[in-house]
Amino acid sequence: KRGVWATLVKDKKIIGTGYNGAASGITSCRDLGYCYYDKLANEEFKQNIESKFGKFYGLAKEICDKVGIKFLTSCFNADELEMIRKYTADIKIPGPESSNKKLVEKSIEMFDKVFISTGASLFSEFEKYVKHENVYLLHCVSAYPCPANRANLGRITQLKKITPRVGYSGHCEGSWDAISAIAMGAQIVEKHFTIDQSLPFRDNKFSILPETFA
Numbered sequence: 001k002r003g004v005w006a007t008l009v010k011d012k013k014i015i016g017t018g019y020n021g022a023a024s025g026i027t028s029c030r031d032l033g034y035c036y037y038d039k040l041a042n043e044e045f046k047q048n049i050e051s052k053f054g055k056f057y058g059l060a061k062e063i064c065d066k067v068g069i070k071f072l073t074s075c076f077n078a079d080e081l082e083m084i085r086k087y088t089a090d091i092k093i094p095g096p097e098s099s100n101k102k103l104v105e106k107s108i109e110m111f112d113k114v115f116i117s118t119g120a121s122l123f124s125e126f127e128k129y130v131k132h133e134n135v136y137l138l139h140c141v142s143a144y145p146c147p148a149n150r151a152n153l154g155r156i157t158q159l160k161k162i163t164p165r166v167g168y169s170g171h172c173e174g175s176w177d178a179i180s181a182i183a184m185g186a187q188i189v190e191k192h193f194t195i196d197q198s199l200p201f202r203d204n205k206f207s208i209l210p211e212t213f214a
Contacts, residue, residue, distance in 0.1 A: 054083055061087045072115075078103040085110055092190070095119030095142050095169075098126055108132050115188060117169045118159070130163035136188055137162075139181070140169040145206035151177050156184045173206045175213075 057073065064071040074092045075084055078100070084091060090113040097103055098121040107114045112134055118126055119140030129135045139155045151172055159166045167188030168181035178189045194207035 053080070054086075057084065057087045075103065075107070078106050081106055081110055089113070090115070092138075093117060095121065095140055104129060108135060115167065115190075118155075119169065123158075123162075127162050130165075133165075135163075136165040136167050138167040138169040138188060138190065139186070141171065144171050144202060145173055146171040146177075148172060148177075153177065153180055153184060156181060156186055160185055171206060175208055 057071075060073070061071040070090070071088050072090055072092060073084060073088065074094045075081060076094065076097055081091075081103075089111060091107050091111045092115040093100075093104055093107060095117040098116050098118060104114070104116065108129065113136065114129075114132075114134055115136045115138055116126055116129065117138045117140045119142035126137060130137065137159050139153070139159055141150055141152055143150060151170070153168075156166055156168060166186055167190070168178065168186040169190040170177045170181065171192065175191070178191050181189060191213070192203050192207035193210070193213045194204045195210065197204050197207065197209065
């Protein structure tokens with residue numbers, strides 16, 4: 001499968017992303033029921049998942065246990081689900097993968113709670129999953145960082161019309177958007193956090209610091 005992706009960049013910042021479907025003449029992953037990563041996966045790759053990534057999940061889980069918080073991770077590939085299930089009973093489906101039917105449906109079967117980010121999706125792509133009581137829909141705008149005037153928090157109200165299990169995944173600077181989302185009924189909030197905003201990697205620039213996170 002090939003896909004047509006678009007990334008909008010302004011002043012060296014990603015302000016939006018989108019998936020416009022498969023290229024002309026190519027069957028969409030939405031029709032196939034799997035996406036690019038799943039198509040590439042083979043038995044050797046599956047066998048190497050644990051050795052390549054398991055130690056990192058294990059270390060993260062160990063740190064979480066020590067400080068008394070739950071470990072949670074996003075998953076981009078259905079072949080990683082069995083390994084991830086060893087470390088957590090809950091899982092997040094990131095926005096770009098919310099249309100990955102195989103990943104979402106298998107996650108719903110295997111995990112106690114499934115948090116689906118809706119940042120890169122249409123209602124028609126995720127509303128079919130609200131019938132499952134372990135599914136939570138997270139409003140999200142796929143912009144990094146997300147300007148305040150594009151947060152579109154009103155969409156939380158729209159999500160609440162199809163399910164009571166609604167949350168928010170925010171990329172705005174500061175914590176105002178998370179506080180607003182909670183006031184609007186979000187039960188789950190995800191924010192990026194860091195210990196130093198000068199560290200390398202894009203997300204550190206808009207991630208909140210411990211004193212704000214607290």
